[in-house]
Amino acid sequence: MSRPDLLERIAAAQADLARDHLVRRLRTVGAADGPWLTLDGRRLLSFASNDYLGLAQHPALREALTAAAAQWGVGATAAHLLGGHRAPHAELEAALAAWTGREKALLFSTGYMANLGVLDALLGEGDLCVQDRLNHACLIDGARLAGCELKRYPHADADGAARQLAGTADAAALLASDGVFSMDGDVAPLAALAALCKREGATLMVDDAHGLGVLGPDGAGSLAAAGLTQADAPVLMATLGKALGVAGAFVAGPAVLIDALAQFARTHVYTTATPPALAAATLRAVAIARAEGERRERLMRLIALFRDGARAHGLALLDSPTPIQPVLVGDSGAALAAAAALEAAGFYVPAIRPPTVPQGKARLRVTLSAAHAPSDVERLLDALAAVLKATSLAPAGRGSG
Numbered sequence: 001m002s003r004p005d006l007l008e009r010i011a012a013a014q015a016d017l018a019r020d021h022l023v024r025r026l027r028t029v030g031a032a033d034g035p036w037l038t039l040d041g042r043r044l045l046s047f048a049s050n051d052y053l054g055l056a057q058h059p060a061l062r063e064a065l066t067a068a069a070a071q072w073g074v075g076a077t078a079a080h081l082l083g084g085h086r087a088p089h090a091e092l093e094a095a096l097a098a099w100t101g102r103e104k105a106l107l108f109s110t111g112y113m114a115n116l117g118v119l120d121a122l123l124g125e126g127d128l129c130v131q132d133r134l135n136h137a138c139l140i141d142g143a144r145l146a147g148c149e150l151k152r153y154p155h156a157d158a159d160g161a162a163r164q165l166a167g168t169a170d171a172a173a174l175l176a177s178d179g180v181f182s183m184d185g186d187v188a189p190l191a192a193l194a195a196l197c198k199r200e201g202a203t204l205m206v207d208d209a210h211g212l213g214v215l216g217p218d219g220a221g222s223l224a225a226a227g228l229t230q231a232d233a234p235v236l237m238a239t240l241g242k243a244l245g246v247a248g249a250f251v252a253g254p255a256v257l258i259d260a261l262a263q264f265a266r267t268h269v270y271t272t273a274t275p276p277a278l279a280a281a282t283l284r285a286v287a288i289a290r291a292e293g294e295r296r297e298r299l300m301r302l303i304a305l306f307r308d309g310a311r312a313h314g315l316a317l318l319d320s321p322t323p324i325q326p327v328l329v330g331d332s333g334a335a336l337a338a339a340a341a342l343e344a345a346g347f348y349v350p351a352i353r354p355p356t357v358p359q360g361k362a363r364l365r366v367t368l369s370a371a372h373a374p375s376d377v378e379r380l381l382d383a384l385a386a387v388l389k390a391t392s393l394a395p396a397g398r399g400s401g
């Protein structure tokens with residue numbers, strides 16, 4: 001018997017990626033200034049960030065961060081339960097619960113950790129987790145970690161979800177969906193999913209990483225936009241590093257759930273609390289996101305401008321009402337070539353390829369921000385039209401990207 005060598009095996013997997021145009025290249029950004037990035041010494045207009053409201057560099061957030069760092073220092077020094085939970089964390093949890101209309105909220109250091117912690121705490125062997133096929137990777141990983149049965153229904157198909165729940169009628173069940181899908185930008189059929197969960201006695205969990213701050217009254221998210229409450233969707237998770245422009249995540253819901261997660265969510269219990277200054281900056285971000293509806297209005301105008309222009313240019317858009325506006329290319333090599341051509345023209349728009357998206361559905365993931373000017377969007381549209389026309393005329397399978 002000869003034991004397989006782990007490093008050889010992973011190197012072979014890496015070689016397969018290169019063959020299939022699937023290697024992701026790490027780029028180091030030298031400077032960032034609003035939507036502008038400096039990459040390899042060149043200033044590029046970026047349509048890649050999730051900073052939908054343009055808060056990541058807001059002066060009030062910088063000020064809140066530095067003031068709190070002056071007061072609290074940098075590190076939280078311990079886990080929440082062991083002295084790391086500082087006043088800014090407590091104030092932020094209260095503000096997030098109030099914003100989302102939930103009884104309580106609990107902070108996590110990242111969205112990935114939040115989803116792992118929640119699914120692992122709620123589910124175990126013999127339980128059922130039903131998920132949209134296009135859910136974010138960390139929801140899938142959370143169900144795997146929990147050791148429950150995982151079933152994935154066709155994208156946005158509430159009837160498919162209903163069949164999967166009905167098939168295991170006696171198991172405790174969680175239905176988990178992204179509120180806004182991170183690579184497609186469309187909104188889940190939340191009202192149908194909530195009605196289904198009620199009918200089947202299942203619990204609904206929504207990951208609103210891309211909905212919070214963007215959709216709904218006061219930017220309270222995709223559930224609020226659909227008129228759904230804590231009773232309809234008891235488990236709400238959202239991140240603080242997207243529209244809020246900072247970092248971290250939270251879960252909000254009934255007090256019984258949140259109090260139990262503080263005990264059972266291992267990714268909350270066994271990890272250092274985030275720096276209190278980040279919580280202070282996020283608290284400012286929440287206040288601005290709630291109060292400054294004009295940021296959302298500006299964003300919505302840019303989305304409409306982009307979609308109208310894209311249609312006029314004949315670009316392949318998805319059915320997205322959000323700032324995530326992917327342009328489908330299909331082939332991974334062609335998507336890479338298009339991204340490279342856009343970069344040569346002064347734009348940073350990453351190509352997203354499998355396994356992040358399904359086979360044959362490689363795309364340019366355009367994201368818009370309130371920090372963009374209408375003229376930025378118009379320039380991007382012209383460049384996209386020129387580049388995609390050239391790419392579709394180019395011979396297939398070119399380059400070794």
Ligand SMILES: *Cc1c(COP(=O)(O)O)cnc(C)c1O
Binds near residue numbers: 109136182207240248
């Ligand atoms: C970004 C994202 C996450 C992960 O959040 P992080 O804070 O970046 O770890 C989870 N779910 C969805 C849908 C996301 O888009």
